[in-house]
Amino acid sequence: MTKTLKPFLALVALLAIALALTACGPARTTGADEPRIAGPGQPQDFAAFSEDLMMRMLARSPEWSIFAGRYDDAGEVTIPDAAQRQDELAFVEASLQALAAWDPEALTPDQRIDHMLLVNRLESTRWYQTTFLGWQWMPSSYNVAGPIGLLLNTPYASEEERLRTVMSRLRQVPAYYAAARANIDGPTLEHTRLAITQNRGALGLLGDSLSERVQASGLDPSEVGEFEGVRTAAVAAIEGFVSHLEQLADRLEGRDDVRSFRIGAELYEPKFKYDIQSGFSARELHERALAEKDRLHGDMDAVAVQLWPKYFPDAPMPGDRLDRIGRLIDHLSNRHVAREEFIPEIKRQIPLLAAFVDEHGLVEQDPSRPLVVRETPEYMRGGGAGASISAPGPFNPTADTYYNVTPLDGYSDEEAASYLREYNHWVLQILNIHEAIPGHYTQLLHANKSPSLIKSLLRNGAMIEGWAVYSERMMLEEGWGNDEPEMWLMYGKWNLRVVTNAILDYAVHVEGMEREAAMDLLMRQAFQERTEAENKWRRVTLSQVQLTSYFSGYAEIYDFRERVKQQQGDDFDLRAFHDRFLSFGNAPVPAIIELMAE
Known part of the structure; x- marks a missing residue:
């Protein structure tokens, strides 16, 4: 945390999740590619039509297909130029017209949700292309590394076949960055700097290690030579893009007329609507988060009063609750692993969490699909976060899931401490728990088994993040941490991050909160360390709305579970509830609630 240590791009390339998977991003130009309208609108006709439309959407974006585990067009690169945008908008309009041929009320509940998801995705694509215009002012939108990294790391075919696919993509890199440079107009300084950092990471991916890998492969010498020529040209194109951005950043530095990273209410509310698909409006969620912050402070204060004599037997207890909570958290925070043990300790805990979930029968797991803990690839770093999950898509569900952890090598001793x-x-x-078991890793395994391709592919960030946050509290309720008051106090601090994420995002982008006030919210009111607070400030300057997904999804899931428990009484089965809830893929929480009610 993160999907909080979650890099907003990993979201926002995976999930940074992640959200590099969105159809709101570039889509490949395919010409006359209008969806077919089949039949009189009966449910069975809609099932065929909707899946056909979903596959057409997927085929238009080779990058999205790769993340979903489909490699039919993996050698093609979407060139994000004006012709591509025009073609994409024509496809959107034709698809929306075709979807309008069906009355959602005449469909089955499951198909009604699919209809809603498709309409939302297409309308949001149009809005992003014509109104939000991130392709103009967010240079960080452009990076070729993500799909190439997946092709190199996913053994879906032989080494030689994958390298040939990578070579095909590399051939198109110069055209890709030429289009990117032509698109950039009035960028923010923050997104320009992020693009520089992450594209430098792309250079690392395409560097000497890739050249050595090609030479050691089974490609014949002529192909090896061809690959090296293509790789060198791609590296030169990226270096040229980075150099262009560095010069641009120098010109933007210190100017008063540079575009603000804040998007304002006129963009924030529709972005929240399209991205979150919540039962809350953005303003309503903000107000609930403010109330939840006060409630958490009360709960944490009760624990602090209980623990004070244990840790400070000779010191008077401060009268201010934030002061006494903060003093205890500050004292307890001294218990942590050594710098060099951070990633090894994460690896050690994963099997313990899996065993606890099995022992307590909390949710179905699949031991045949292991979780691989690795250092975050360089091209995914720089977004102000340190951990994330890279999960395979529904077309290649048995591929490895990666738990990305950014090493502390780049931190000074003070920052690392x-x-x-x-x-x-x-x-x-x-x-x-949040990132791995039974959080993101577990949820995304279930999502790939969903019979609805649409619900698996059209990932709703609030559901994904909300489940991970819900799983934290659920695990503690079921006994993880042995009900220690110290664990509950630290959980309160952690959960405050979820709440303050939502407060911060809205306050910064809509209400104009400045850095000083944000740091007070994060450090004094949410008890975060300075390094974490500074990373969060950086993140809110680079993303919009995504930080609200944690609290939005969590609040709706937890409220729903409590209603079901009250209704079912002694018949309530927690595992059955979890397995059923997760069976609907990555659909928005309100849609899952509707389907479970049906």
């Missing part, structure tokens, strides 16, 4: 205090003995456990 601050970071380790933030991810102390208790918080590190909650982080692993």
Whole structure:
């Protein structure tokens, strides 16, 4: 945390999740590709039509297909130029017209949700292309590394076949960055700097290690030579793009007329509507988060009063509740792993979490699909976060799931100490629950088994993040941490991050909150270490709305579970509830609630 240590691009390339998977991004030009309208609108006709439309949407974006585990067009690169955008908008209009031929009320509940998801995706694509215009002012939208990294790391075919596919993509890199440079107009300084950092990471992916890998492969010498020529040209194109951005950043530095990273209410509310698909409006969620912050402070204060004599037997207890909570958290945060043990400790905890979930019968797991903990690839770093999940798509569900953890090599001793205090003995456990088991890793395994391709592919971030946050509290309720008051106090601090994420995002982008006030919210009111707070400030300057997904999804899932428990009484089965809830893929929480009610 993160999908909080979650890099907004990993979201926002995976999930940064992640959200590099969105159809709102570039789509390949395919010419006359209008969806067919079949039949009189009966449910069985809609099932065929909707899946056909979903596959057409997927085929238009080779990048999205790769993330979904489909490699038919993996050698093609979407060139994000004006012709591509025009073609994409024509496809959107034709698809929306075709979807209008069906009355949602005449469909089955499951198909009604699919209809809603398709309409939302197409309308949001149109809005992003014509109104939000991130392709103009967010240079960080452009990076070729993500799909190439997946092709190199996913053994879906022989090494030689995958390298040939990568070579095909590399051939198109110069045209890709030429289009990117032509698109950039009035960028923010923050997104320009991020693009520089992440494209430098792309250079690392395409560097000497790739050249050595090609030479050691089974490609014949002529292909090896061809690959090296293509790789060199691609590297030159990226270096040229980075150099162009560095010069641009120098010109933007210190100017008063540079575009603000804040998007304002006129863009924030529709972005929230399209991205989150919540039962809340953005303003309503903000107000609930403010109330939840006060409630959490009360709960944490009760624990702090209980623990004070244990840790400060000779010191008077402060009269201010934020002061006494903060003093205890500050003291407890000294218990953490050594710098060099951070990633090894994460690896150690994963099987313990899996065993606890099995022992307590909390949710179905699949031991045949292991979780691989790795250092975050360089091209995914720089978004102000340190951990994320890279999960395979529904077309290649048996591929490895990666738990990306950014090493602390780039931190000074002081920064590393601050970071380790933030991810102390208790918080590190909650982080692993969120990212791994039974959080993101577990949920996305279930999503890939969903019979609805649409619900699996059209990922709703609030459901994905909300489940991970819900799983943290659920695990503690079921006994993880042995009900220690220290664990509950640190959980309160962690959960405050979810709440303050939502407060911060809205306050910064809509209400104009400045850095000083944001740091007070994060450090004094949410007890975060300075390194974490500075990373979060960086993140809110680079993303919009995504930080609200954690609290939005969590609040709706937890409220729903409590209603079901009250209705069913002694007949309530927690595992059955979880397995049923996760069976609907990545659909928005309100849609899952509707389907479970049916």
